[in-house]
Amino acid sequence: MICDNIYEALVFYKDESTALEPGLAESWEISPDGKIYTFHLRKGVMFHDGTPFNANAVVFSIGRMMKNRKLKFHGQGWSVPPQERPPEYWVSMEMDDTIDSIEAADEYTVVFRLKRVEAPFLANMGMDFADIISPTAFVKNPKEFLRNPVGTGPFKFVEWIKDDRIVLAKNENYWDKSGGPYLDKVVFRAIPENSVRFLELKAGNIHICQFPNPADVPLAKKDPNLKLVSQPGMNIGYLSFNHTKRLWKNIHMRRAIAYAINRKAIVDNIYQGMGQVAKNPIPPTMWGYNDAIEDFPYDPEKAKLELAQAGYPGGKDLPEITLWSMPVPRPYNPEGLKVGVAMISDLSKVGIKARIVSYDWGTYLKRQREQPRDMDLFQLGWTGDNGDPDNFLAVLFDGLASPAIRTQWKNKEYHELMSAGKQTIDQAKRTEIYKKALQVFHDEVPAICVAHSTVVWPMRNNVMNFKLHPTASVRMKNVRLE
Amino acid sequence: MLAHIIRRILLLIPTLLGISIIIFFMMHITPGDPAELLLGERATEKALEALREHLGLNEPLHVQYGMFLKRLLRGDLGETIWTRQKVWIEVKQRFPATIELSIAAMIISTFLGIILGIVSATRQYSVFDYLSMLGALVGVSMPIFWLGLVLMLIFSLNLGWFPMSGRLSVGIELDTITNFYLLDALLTKNWAALKDALWHIALPAFTLSTIPMAIVARMTRSSMLEVLRQDYIKTAKAKGLSPGIVVLKHALRNALIPVITVIGLMFGILMAGAILTETIFAWPGVGKWLYDAVLQRDYMVIQGGTLFVAAIFVMINLVVDILYAVINPKISVH
Numbered sequence: 001m002i003c004d005n006i007y008e009a010l011v012f013y014k015d016e017s018t019a020l021e022p023g024l025a026e027s028w029e030i031s032p033d034g035k036i037y038t039f040h041l042r043k044g045v046m047f048h049d050g051t052p053f054n055a056n057a058v059v060f061s062i063g064r065m066m067k068n069r070k071l072k073f074h075g076q077g078w079s080v081p082p083q084e085r086p087p088e089y090w091v092s093m094e095m096d097d098t099i100d101s102i103e104a105a106d107e108y109t110v111v112f113r114l115k116r117v118e119a120p121f122l123a124n125m126g127m128d129f130a131d132i133i134s135p136t137a138f139v140k141n142p143k144e145f146l147r148n149p150v151g152t153g154p155f156k157f158v159e160w161i162k163d164d165r166i167v168l169a170k171n172e173n174y175w176d177k178s179g180g181p182y183l184d185k186v187v188f189r190a191i192p193e194n195s196v197r198f199l200e201l202k203a204g205n206i207h208i209c210q211f212p213n214p215a216d217v218p219l220a221k222k223d224p225n226l227k228l229v230s231q232p233g234m235n236i237g238y239l240s241f242n243h244t245k246r247l248w249k250n251i252h253m254r255r256a257i258a259y260a261i262n263r264k265a266i267v268d269n270i271y272q273g274m275g276q277v278a279k280n281p282i283p284p285t286m287w288g289y290n291d292a293i294e295d296f297p298y299d300p301e302k303a304k305l306e307l308a309q310a311g312y313p314g315g316k317d318l319p320e321i322t323l324w325s326m327p328v329p330r331p332y333n334p335e336g337l338k339v340g341v342a343m344i345s346d347l348s349k350v351g352i353k354a355r356i357v358s359y360d361w362g363t364y365l366k367r368q369r370e371q372p373r374d375m376d377l378f379q380l381g382w383t384g385d386n387g388d389p390d391n392f393l394a395v396l397f398d399g400l401a402s403p404a405i406r407t408q409w410k411n412k413e414y415h416e417l418m419s420a421g422k423q424t425i426d427q428a429k430r431t432e433i434y435k436k437a438l439q440v441f442h443d444e445v446p447a448i449c450v451a452h453s454t455v456v457w458p459m460r461n462n463v464m465n466f467k468l469h470p471t472a473s474v475r476m477k478n479v480r481l482e
Numbered sequence: 483m484l485a486h487i488i489r490r491i492l493l494l495i496p497t498l499l500g501i502s503i504i505i506f507f508m509m510h511i512t513p514g515d516p517a518e519l520l521l522g523e524r525a526t527e528k529a530l531e532a533l534r535e536h537l538g539l540n541e542p543l544h545v546q547y548g549m550f551l552k553r554l555l556r557g558d559l560g561e562t563i564w565t566r567q568k569v570w571i572e573v574k575q576r577f578p579a580t581i582e583l584s585i586a587a588m589i590i591s592t593f594l595g596i597i598l599g600i601v602s603a604t605r606q607y608s609v610f611d612y613l614s615m616l617g618a619l620v621g622v623s624m625p626i627f628w629l630g631l632v633l634m635l636i637f638s639l640n641l642g643w644f645p646m647s648g649r650l651s652v653g654i655e656l657d658t659i660t661n662f663y664l665l666d667a668l669l670t671k672n673w674a675a676l677k678d679a680l681w682h683i684a685l686p687a688f689t690l691s692t693i694p695m696a697i698v699a700r701m702t703r704s705s706m707l708e709v710l711r712q713d714y715i716k717t718a719k720a721k722g723l724s725p726g727i728v729v730l731k732h733a734l735r736n737a738l739i740p741v742i743t744v745i746g747l748m749f750g751i752l753m754a755g756a757i758l759t760e761t762i763f764a765w766p767g768v769g770k771w772l773y774d775a776v777l778q779r780d781y782m783v784i785q786g787g788t789l790f791v792a793a794i795f796v797m798i799n800l801v802v803d804i805l806y807a808v809i810n811p812k813i814s815v816h
Contacts, residue, residue: 146566
């Protein structure tokens with residue numbers, strides 16, 4: 001949220017989608033074999049501290065995260081300080097396995113050589129972790145840079161009072177003269193309690209209120225001083241199976257659950273309408289979405305039929321199963337426990353006895369990964385990073401790729417499609433690959449797609465031009481007060 | 483007396499050591515680790531491993547505890563896991579906020595509680611007595627969370643008398659020296675900021691004060707009733723002293739001894755209440771900070787922060803013991 005306004009990356013996501021557009025790089029070329037990316041940088045851009053933005057700054061910014069740094073600067077370069085801590089996102093996105101070397105070919109050209117063909121690479125370069133930072137400021141004090149960020153973005157960092165506020169000021173020398181920044185100052189206040197935050201908005205003490213309680217949204221609609229902005233979130237809340245247990249290797253059992261759960265009722269009552277029932281694990285706004293898929297209807301009779309085919313007619317001989325439910329609200333699931341209660345009542349209607357299991361969030365995440373015997377079904381979800389289907393489909397469900405994949409579903413056909421998707425650059429071809437993968441997903445039901453939530457934020461009427469982004473970034477650049 | 487104080491301060495060392503061991507092992511028995519929470523849904527095995535290695539979480543427990551002790555001996559509480567800041571700096575930023583709030587709440591609860599208690603005791607079984615004791619019962623039973631929100635709705639949103647949350651309005655500048663905003667405003671003679679800070683502290687301090695106020699009021703009442711029955715009070719009355727003097731000079735002084743114990747122990751109640759009060763009123767203090775640290779498994783914050791709170795708690799108890807002796811010379815400190 002803060003970094004979205006201070007820093008910029010080589011490529012930008014469009015205003016309301018994850019389609020890419022030129023950012024600090026004006027243009028780029030990809031070699032025919034898909035392994036060399038050449039970026040041509042924008043000229044005349046300055047960091048907030050006066051350091052000129054150039055190819056060396058890019059080599060420095062991205063290069064500092066590499067484990068084995070194969071970097072080449074143009075002319076007088078920078079010495080890159082050693083790493084404090086392994087950069088989390090960089091490691092999670094497996095960038096060390098992707099990037100081989102980075103080279104400043106001239107003052108405004110950077111060449112990335114990759115170790116492997118990685119189709120989502122360009123989209124990754126638009127993520128926060130790939131933001132370009134001022135080398136001068138970083139070298140001055142690497143440890144404190146975190147608290148004194150310097151970038152090229154439309155706003156400059158002013159101060160941070162912990163747990164209270166962060167203040168940014170307009171960057172008068174912003175390179176893009178076609179729009180904002182219009183605001184002289186932006187204050188991000190930390191107000192942890194949802195209802196208090198909303199009251200502050202009602203009282204007019206703040207202009208925008210993020211993540212209100214769902215129950216406050218109708219109140220905001222009625223308030224003549226407020227308006228709402230909404231954006232279908234780039235997310236999925238799902239219910240999956242412990243695929244290491246024999247019971248869930250039986251496809252009839254998985255289908256029985258899919259037919260038994262009334263997802264529409266869950267979205268209407270627990271998401272309070274702020275979401276839509278999902279039939280694919282990627283949101284409909286994303287390319288690769290397979291609209292031809294016919295969703296599982298809510299059909300207790302079919303569920304009973306599947307249950308009988310699985311060898312448990314009427315749920316007879318079926319042991320009580322556990323349904324893990326999340327203890328914390330997440331962007332993709334506002335109230336995991338309530339969703340869990342609704343699900344077990346649906347399951348009991350077809351003869352499946354289930355009970356809720358929950359832990360605090362840290363324990364939940366850790367134990368889930370271990371696929372313990374006492375876990376049958378679990379709720380979890382995902383918010384996308386870069387708008388690439390690979391970032392949902394491979395990361396969440398390709399159990400053959402790594403034991404760290406939370407859904408340990410192992411399907412060879414799916415795995416091959418995921419690998420093909422990564423290694424194909426042409427987007428039209430990739431679309432076909434992912435559509436096919438989604439069909440496999442639907443046929444095999446490794447998980448039940450519950451909902452894509454909609455993010456709704458209330459704000460004062462005089463706030464103009466504020467848009468929510470699917471990646472949940474908060475951009476103040478073009479916002480104006482009337 | 484001095485020897486006693488020194489001995490008590492020396493006793494702090496084994497006490498804190500014991501606390502740190504308990505906290506350390508309780509923390510590590512709880513499943514889930516900071517690496518898991520920091521990376522959340524997107525944690526990969528590689529990223530988890532790299533982070534655990536970096537944070538020293540792969541070392542055996544006694545080695546980790548040893549490292550903590552070694553740092554502690556050098557006066558270093560370590561670095562937080564989530565914000566990568568020195569724990570000491572974070573303590574310095576947040577502790578004054580909590581102490582300021584607690585002191586304000588303590589003043590309100592002591593002052594109002596004692597008055598209520600005295601009046602109830604001297605007018606035992608009157609309507610006032612019943613009302614104030616009923617009030618005290620409600621005060622103890624009221625959930626702080628609910629009370630805070632209700633006060634906010636009435637006094638901030640509807641009446642507009644007080645601000646809703648935070649320590650200082652946006653737009654009011656204050657040079658922080660100690661991070662005690664009221665003190666800083668006084669030191670820099672910044673009257674606008676002083677007024678604004680007082681205005682901000684009023685509601686949260688009152689919210690936080692309700693439970694201790696109720697306890698103090700009940701304690702004062704019963705202790706006063708006890709004392710008022712004593713012979714020396716009868717003597718004083720018989721001497722013809724005015725009732726006011728009897729109550730305030732003869733009775734109150736003796737009645738206050740158990741009350742002071744309670745006030746001393748109040749710090750614990752205030753710290754517990756501070757978690758909720760700070761959350762509602764967006765008060766950047768240590769209660770919310772520690773609470774979040776537990777949920778995020780920020781071991782460094784939990785260790786350093788609790789140690790600090792425990793030290794303060796033990797010191798306050800010491801001060802209370804010394805106060806006894808000052809108030810009542812009959813009790814000598816051994």
